[in-house]
Amino acid sequence: MAKRDERMSEEEEESEAESMSESESGGRGESRGGLDYIMSLPDVPMKLPPHVELQRTRVFCNTDAPNHTDTIQYSGAFASVGIDNSFRLDHFRKDFRVEVIRCSDDDMEFDMIGIDPAIANAFRRILIAEVPTMAIEKVLIANNTSVVQDEVLAHRLGLIPISVDPRLFEYAENNALNERNSIVFKLHVRCERGGPRLTVKANALTWLPNGSEFPLQSEDPNSNSTSKPKTYTSFSCSQDSLPEFSSNPIGFKGRLNDIIISKLAPGQEIELEAHAVKGIGKTHAKWSPVATAWYRMLPEVVLLEEIEDELAENLKSKCPVGVFDIEDIGNGKKRLNVARPRACTLCRECIREGEEWEKRVSLRRVKDHFIFTIESTGALPPEVLFTEAVKILESKCERVISELS
């Protein structure tokens, strides 16, 4: 990572010397007032020279390989020019923006501007692997005469997304399942003889708000036990008496109801009970709350020369996504301009053919502008998922701080 990749030009050196002498005179007053006075002088370099600023903020995507891909994080990177690259919370607060492009129940796309890729990647990783959800973990199979084997059936059941807010549940430890940390589903289907083949879909799973119905085998038949037999879960009260579930029964939302679990031929039967618990995607991908989450940097397409007439038509037809547009500027001449840079997929078709095309079109990416897309599987809406991911990063920092103190 280049820490000092710019040189001091003569005039900057002079102005530095100038500002030094002025600081001595201005510093006689309050030091705060002196600093403000210096910063407001016209010759003090507050910004980098434009070519350096371009290298700092843009990735150049050339035909052979991208250039300047690293973000310059070191606080003293521009110390030789006198510019402070350190992190200032007030600058971050001023420059950071979020713009939502679209947001629906299933997926959302939004722009984050002014943030570093390290943080954006942390959010992406947390979204995929560390936001908890509920998924089926244990399957108690009483009868399975279908062609799908027990373990394959259990695996498929685990991958079905359950539409329930996982924040209402706790983590289950040591096999003690109760109404606060588990959900119980029952599946009992048979395909009747003489009837058509049956497709078992996810909506065949019925929710049991009272817990498991299979009794534990370690029942001693001779003991005078209490009237209720012990089952695999110990629910002290029914789940649908809780206010969150009384009006919204737990199930599968919308199109999730059509997920095919298995197919049965006449005479085959499946009877099982499935227990769902809370977990995170790191342990097993079935607990991942997103179908996927990704980001890309904003593409920027810049025309380095004026492109007219025939060349313009040529270039416009080359681009497969229609980034360029032709406009007429009178006298029958046509000129090319960049209409939709955001749609650019960086296929580099426009600079592929020869060296002269590289001189005409410059493909770049803006380093601190991220276009995030989050596709949720249904447990939580995507904007809630992102907020949860940010909260999880905060809690990780807190954990480190408390370990250090």
Add this chain to the structure above:
Amino acid sequence: MEHGSFSDNTKSTFSLADEDHTLANAIRFTLNQDPRVSFSGYSIPHPSENRVNIRVQTTGAPAGEVLKDACQDLMMMCQHVRSTFDKAVSDYKKRNPEDMDTNGTENV
């Protein structure tokens, strides 16, 4: 836990268990931006083991303090991101009103 020398507390390695690139890269970024830091980096000794070593060398301040400040900065950034995001989403929803979802509860 911190591995450093007792006499010189400006340089040390912090070994965090149960962490990976997610947190380590983000902390390394905020550490780098701190002007008191002369060197910062992280490594993962073995990919099968969930452990991260963060190395901090400062220009005089105790390394533990600098790491704590970096984590605080990261937390402030996250809080700001969260509030800006929530505001942007609610502005978007106000501009484009949609029907309430009948199935789930609306958590904003």
